[in-house]
Amino acid sequence: MNILNTIRIGFASATLAFTALPAIADELKIVASFSILGDMVEQVAGDAAEVTTIVGPDADAHVYQPSVADARAVAEADIIFVNGLGFETWSDTLISESGSKASVHVATDGVTPVEVEGEVDPHAWNSLLNGVVYVQNITNVLAKAVPDHADDFKANAEAYIAKLTALDTETRAKLAILPENRRTVVTAHDAFGYLADAYGLTFLAPVGIDTEAEPSARDLAVLIENLKEQGASALFVENITSPALINQISEETGIEIGGRLYSDALSERGGPATSYLAMFQHNLGALITALNKADAS
Known part of the structure; x- marks a missing residue:
């Protein structure tokens, strides 16, 4: 059976109730689509969030097949970050079939796409200055989600961006x-x-x-x-x-x-x-x- 069919069956009978975003003491539950993006989120969020990555280290997101555990993590998330630019061909279906009520955010918003043989190249993180754009987008989302801790997120982001720009x-x-x-x-x-x-x-x-x-x-x-x-x-x-x-x-x-x-x-x-x-x-x-x-x- 296709794993997404399994996900569909597993969640079809459940009504998932979601309230407002939790207080910081309860920890935000954030899902990131792949390991590079997950690390960026962790750098900004610090100890304020539990970050789950769908496609882990040394794994290929192009051919990834989501699992039931992935669907459960997505269903329980408060915030979801994806790369966008066509990178995660499986993410829309995973999010939809999980029944998640999380807000979904595209980390590449504001990035100028590069084309390879007429196709948009989704690997935008392979420019450090694009990485800065990712971090700024992540910071804006988290600051709006938990405004009482916006200064902490912004301070983490500023320190991180300084390292990225120095390496650039x-x-x-x-x-x-x-x-x-x-x-x-x-x-x-x-x-x-x-x-x-x-x-x-x-x-x-x-x-x-x-x-x-x-x-x-x-x-x-x-x-x-x-x-x-x-x-x-x-x-x-x-x-x-x-x-x-x-x-x-x-x-x-x-x-x-x-x-x-x-x-x-x-x-x-x-x-x-x-x-x-x-x-x-x-x-x-x-x-x-x-x-x-x-x-x-």
Whole structure:
């Protein structure tokens, strides 16, 4: 049975009563659609909320199938945050079938979308300045929900935004010295369009913005031929996709794999990307190391 049918059956017989948002002592119940967004919410909310993430670390939100436990968390939530831009193809159905009365908020409101081959790229968090927009949106929602603690949320957000903007400034300075011919990176799927635009890099991928897609043999062959002729500074595997395609490209082109990037999800505990800030520090550090190494070779 389809999991959403299971959710529908499980909640059809229940009438869920929701009152006004709880006092801060009772803790807001917030659901975030995926791990990166969940961390942003936690940074702003601090101890004032219980934050549940639907798609967890090292999991692929593109192909995620919600569970009954997810539906229960959504049904009990006071506030729900989603990325938007078509990222969570499953979220509208999950929220509807759970019977939730939570307010739903799109974290990318105000972000200027990037297009990849005519499709809107939903991976807007892969620009630190877009990350600032997410944080501002989250802060505005929480401040309105619990106005007595608006100053706390705003103070948390200001401290967090200062860290994000400082890393953005540092990254621009480090990447500014790279020559134009050492700025091409290959990843498994098109998740880094916003990062490319922000820092003047070029990202190529055999798969488009959705990991569910599969490259044709012809498209993959064309990419490999282009890389043989024009080269690339580094190849990277991603934490949410199989390394098989990148390994094949590396074997056929001789381009070295520069490591692992975290694109759509944080790492599990103990990994290098357990928060949005740590994810960016890891990704940018890996990119800068690989691009500088390529420049020196």
